[in-house]
């Protein structure tokens with residue numbers, strides 16, 4: 513069966529890693545018809561828009577997309593194309609596995625964590641009041657009236673909404689993911705001791721939802737600052753983590769660091785009937801066009817995508833090929849060498865070639 517899939521190459525290193533991933537996915541033998549659409553700086557150049565409607569329409573139609581990283585412009589009104597895509601398509605669940613691969617240098621071995629980040633609200637809602645604006649002053653006056661608390665008049669304000677609806681949706685998703693993937697424990701990460709009405713709500717909902725999984729999945733909770741320390745000291749004590757948006761973003765980079773860096777950390781953004789697969793890393797603009805960075809995070813995002821479209825054999829074969837190439841340590845990019853200046857490090861497309869070569873031998 514042919515799968516029609518939207519491909520958003522992205523910008524910065526996006527083009528290089530997306531092309532490498534698409535080639536590896538095709539080499540599994542799965543029949544894919546890519547629909548190429550632009551978003552990010554290339555789209556801005558060609559269409560005058562950072563996120564053209566055609567990109568969203570293509571994902572809505574095909575239901576599945578593979579997306580390269582996109583630079584967030586600084587100093588424009590647009591917050592982030594990435595966040596805009598997730599919000600426009602209600603891709604509420606961000607799933608980021610952090611898994612050890614033999615041959616990747618890291619302080620830990622045998623890590624197998626899954627971070628489930630709420631993708632639709634929290635400080636990413638994009639509701640902000642700029643310092644000095646009349647509406648900001650009005651809000652400061654209103655807050656003083658309602659709460660008797662003072663905010664300095666020269667403040668900017670970002671709003672952090674956390675709803676029962678979105679909390680229950682993501683927490684149920686985390687428990688269902690745990691059940692389906694034979695995981696044992698879900699840890700709810702929060703800062704409910706300080707933010708009682710937002711993180712407190714998230715935690716209360718988690719405690720309620722956990723009751724439905726009693727006896728099947730262990731429920732655990734951790735305050736986010738303590739969680740960062742626990743993860744770098746005892747990562748093996750954790751299994752699936754479920755977090756509000758901002759903590760999820762930060763903790764997933766931390767977990768990528770635990771298993772050897774952003775070059776190997778994949779991700780998926782899932783809605784009820786749509787999914788966009790993308791690496792955890794960004795567009796690393798300083799490496800643009802150098803054929804230098806690691807394509808593994810994008811290729812492993814492709815593995816998650818293959819599983820999503822029920823091409824499990826192809827997914828397993830591609831993950832195995834990646835594992836073997838990394839374990840051999842020969843045809844790998846600079847970040848997977850003991851010395852990043854090692855002259856035997858290969859480029860992005862050569863590492864993809866080695867993975868394709870390995871697929872042929874499996």
Ligand code: NAD
Nearest residue numbers: 580581582583584594774775792793794795796805806847
């Ligand atoms: P980044 O993830 O792009 O890069 C940080 C560093 O991580 C790089 O300098 C590099 O040393 C390393 N790195 C990243 N990807 C790598 C790879 N594939 N192989 C080897 N090393 C790799 O983070 P940043 O520099 O903070 O962000 C750059 C831009 O990307 C920003 O505009 C940011 O908003 C955007 N961003 C986009 C996404 C996305 O598209 N989903 C995610 C994060 C950041």
